[in-house]
Amino acid sequence: MSVCVREKDTLGFPLKDKFSENRYNFFMAKTSYQLIPPELDALYSRSLMSGERYIIPRVRRKVLFLSRNRIKGLTEKSLIPSLSLVWNGLTTTSRDLWTSTGALSNLSGFRHFLKDKAFRIKNDISGYAMPNTYHQVEVGLLRVESPATGLKIEQLHPLNYWVQRKVTGTKSQYQPVSITESFDLPLEISINYKSDLTSVGSGAFAKFYCIVYSHYQGRIIETPCEISMPLSHNWATLTASITSVIGMVRGYTAFLEIYNATGDLLIDNLSIEHSGQNWCRDPFCNDINQSFTKAFYQIPKHWAAVDVPEGAYFESVYYHLDTLEPPYDLHANTITHNYVTLHWSLGDTYTSQKVYRSTNGTTFSSQTTISGSATTNTRTSLTPNTHYWFKIEGINGAQTVFSEVFDFYTLPAP
Numbered sequence: 001m002s003v004c005v006r007e008k009d010t011l012g013f014p015l016k017d018k019f020s021e022n023r024y025n026f027f028m029a030k031t032s033y034q035l036i037p038p039e040l041d042a043l044y045s046r047s048l049m050s051g052e053r054y055i056i057p058r059v060r061r062k063v064l065f066l067s068r069n070r071i072k073g074l075t076e077k078s079l080i081p082s083l084s085l086v087w088n089g090l091t092t093t094s095r096d097l098w099t100s101t102g103a104l105s106n107l108s109g110f111r112h113f114l115k116d117k118a119f120r121i122k123n124d125i126s127g128y129a130m131p132n133t134y135h136q137v138e139v140g141l142l143r144v145e146s147p148a149t150g151l152k153i154e155q156l157h158p159l160n161y162w163v164q165r166k167v168t169g170t171k172s173q174y175q176p177v178s179i180t181e182s183f184d185l186p187l188e189i190s191i192n193y194k195s196d197l198t199s200v201g202s203g204a205f206a207k208f209y210c211i212v213y214s215h216y217q218g219r220i221i222e223t224p225c226e227i228s229m230p231l232s233h234n235w236a237t238l239t240a241s242i243t244s245v246i247g248m249v250r251g252y253t254a255f256l257e258i259y260n261a262t263g264d265l266l267i268d269n270l271s272i273e274h275s276g277q278n279w280c281r282d283p284f285c286n287d288i289n290q291s292f293t294k295a296f297y298q299i300p301k302h303w304a305a306v307d308v309p310e311g312a313y314f315e316s317v318y319y320h321l322d323t324l325e326p327p328y329d330l331h332a333n334t335i336t337h338n339y340v341t342l343h344w345s346l347g348d349t350y351t352s353q354k355v356y357r358s359t360n361g362t363t364f365s366s367q368t369t370i371s372g373s374a375t376t377n378t379r380t381s382l383t384p385n386t387h388y389w390f391k392i393e394g395i396n397g398a399q400t401v402f403s404e405v406f407d408f409y410t411l412p413a414p
Contacts, residue, residue: 148311201260215249
């Protein structure tokens with residue numbers, strides 16, 4: 001690391017008189033750079049102190065890039081030539097998968113691929129990610145660790161508020177702009193999530209919900225629209241909606257809350273839809289802990305802490321899986337003497353799936369190949385009063401994963 005050291009003359013201005021050039025240079029402000037050894041970097045950072053600008057030399061860090069977005073953009077742009085060749089070498093099926101999942105984050109297939117690979121390179125992660133319909137590149141992480149037992153964050157949505165917008169053609173001029181968030185029912189909220197939480201008290205829960213505030217006969221009425229998430233669950237999508245409120249709506253607030261539980265909650269692709277538009281700010285969880293900014297000075301830009309005690313925090317992280325997540329929750333909706341209707345949940349994005357059957361629990365044979373989005377299948381021509389084992393194989397390119405085995409007995413013949 002290098003730092004810039006600036007020295008000012010004791011009078012606060014350079015001397016411009018008949019004195020010699022040597023004395024003139026002696027009193028002039030000087031700038032020099034010093035390299036700080038890596039082992040002393042932490043000590044140096046802790047020792048930085050502000051000083052009077054004219055008397056005490058001013059020391060500051062030399063920062064090349066101040067904007068995180070600029071760093072991200074530069075990295076992605078610099079990788080375009082090399083990753084374009086990789087993209088062109090992908091199969092049509094792989095490119096279509098990147099395109100379909102990228103559309104969920106308003107990205108083209110190549111932009112989705114480029115953004116994901118840039119994150120992997122910056123985090124020293126080799127290989128390529130598997131595109132997923134539940135999450136794309138960054139996700140929101142809500143983590144609760146002891147001594148904390150929960151956290152709560154909010155996103156404010158008044159009907160009217162002001163933000164600062166940059167004046168076109170200027171470097172630093174901003175003007176206030178009024179934002180009107182018109183509200184027409186129905187209100188529908190949705191969230192993609194993965195929970196790994198453990199209850200540490202009674203009434204433990206994880207929720208995504210909105211409280212709609214309306215005025216009626218001199219009262220403020222609160223109408224909730226709530227999604228409750230299981231404490232432990234693989235990636236899934238949940239939705240909720242309300243179609244009526246009492247009185248005139250004056251605004252609403254969205255909340256993410258974990259109560260009496262510790263662990264991780266991952267979120268992505270949030271939606272707060274009304275009036276034909278998704279009004280959730282940062283729906284793709286690229287920077288969930290960004291609160292007040294120069295532009296958003298009246299309300300937090302994304303999410304703000306309501307109750308985030310010691311041991312709890314929230315941030316955006318790069319979530320990656322180098323292997324597929326298997327199908328899960330395989331069970332039977334209907335069992336008769338000669339057929340069974342199987343049902344399961346998708347753990348990942350698959351190009352296709354296979355259903356396997358066994359009559360001894362050891363040797364399995366493929367029964368059929370189905371689409372990657374299927375979650376049910378009926379197997380017929382079974383023998384009455386017989387023990388069967390089934391499992392589902394998820395396939396994406398060269399990668400395959402199996403669900404846990406589900407076994408049952410067919411009913412006796414009628």
